[in-house]
Amino acid sequence: MGKFLDLGSSFLALFRLGFWSYTVSSGRMEEAKKVFDGMSKRDVIIWNLMIRGFCKRGDVDLGLSLFRQMSEKSVVSWNSMISYLAQSGRHSEALELFHEMRELGFQPDEATVVIVLPICAHLGDANIGQWIHSYAESSKLYRNVISVGNALVDFYSKGGNLETALQVFKDMPCKNVVSWNTMISGLAFNGRGELGVELFEEMINNGERPNDATFIGVLTCCTHAGLLEKGQELLDLMSKNYHIDPKLEHYGCMVDLLSRGGCVRMAYDLIRSMHIQPNATLWGSLLSACRTYGELELAELAVKELINLEPWNSGNYVLLSNIYAEEGRWDEVEKIRVLMREKSVKKAVGQSMTG
Ligand SMILES: *[C@@H]1O[C@H](CO)[C@@H](O)[C@H](O)[C@H]1NC(C)=O
DSSP states (O other): OHHHHHHHHHHHHHHHHHHHHHHHHTTOHHHHHHHHHHOSOOOHHHHHHHHHHHHHTTOHHHHHHHHHHOSSOOHHHHHHHHHHHHHTTOHHHHHHHHHHHHHTTOOOOHHHHHHHHHHHHHHTOHHHHHHHHHHHHHTTHHHHOHHHHHHHHHHHHHTTOHHHHHHHHHHOSSOOHHHHHHHHHHHHHTTOHHHHHHHHHHHHHTTOOOOHHHHHHHHHHHHHHTOHHHHHHHHHHHHHTTOOOOOHHHHHHHHHHHHHTTOHHHHHHHHHHOSSOOOHHHHHHHHHHHHHTTOHHHHHHHHHHHHHHOTTOHHHHHHHHHHHHHTTOHHHHHHHHHHHHHTTOOOOTTOOOOO
16 A cells, blocks of 8 residues: 555656646746745756756746756756857856866866857857867867867867868768868858868768758858859759759859859849749849949849838839939939839938939
């Protein structure tokens, strides 16, 4: 009988716990906090869940104050709190917490490394990043955990230290598609487009299958290096060989590439041939190329698309009006005036309409 009762009460406790964690995960934190306050035994996992619940809801300060009240923290508690702070843009505080963690004698694990490196990159803190690198090296983390190597490559690329990034990349005994993507984008980021394209080719020769992000990286490489034909070849390869449908980002790179090379008409045709809806950024970059190369006719088409997409943006009407004025088409200039009045578009201060 006693045994049966025991089972019954532990079942009840389990049920309560399950119900509580459901409350946390559905974001009903006030309710969850009441139950939490009344719990007789609260282990680290329960504290971590509670903190996570608040932070996910955007109450990072409440999460932090709970974290401060925890008497026994685990590495997971530290990692999560550092990560929540970084995610909400509080990078310096996140890094301070990392220092505190080390001072209290907690050993960073691979998750810590992957969380803290981007923070160092963001803050431009090369010293801490290098400390983490040697730590990862001595604890064999980066030879064994691919994400640690990837985070290091990203950290060094963003800091402009390409040599070390390439070295870490080469030394990684195992790479995944993210490793290749990180290195290729890192090369693009540092203006080493041709090297990025070479690395992409090496990736293919190594039998690694590129994904969506790989192509954004390598197309960006082409844009930086002005490799027009290569870019077109890659866009083709992407859909034909790998069956990846180009997204707006891919088209964006390609339009930039064509526009910068002065092939404004080709950029326009590409946008027209897309099977997805182009957005204002695409038309905008075509438009600025048209203005650079004096392609008034295409500029007019692009601005009209922009007016359709952003009817509230007075800048577009002003541009179109200026294009007409340059061509002496005064009746069109007048039509735009009327159109703006009809749509009650207000001119921004400082914008002038010719004519
Ligand atoms: C257009 O799409 C690109 C790629 O998704 C994006 O980066 C950009 O912010 C978008 N522009 C607008 C105006 O929505």
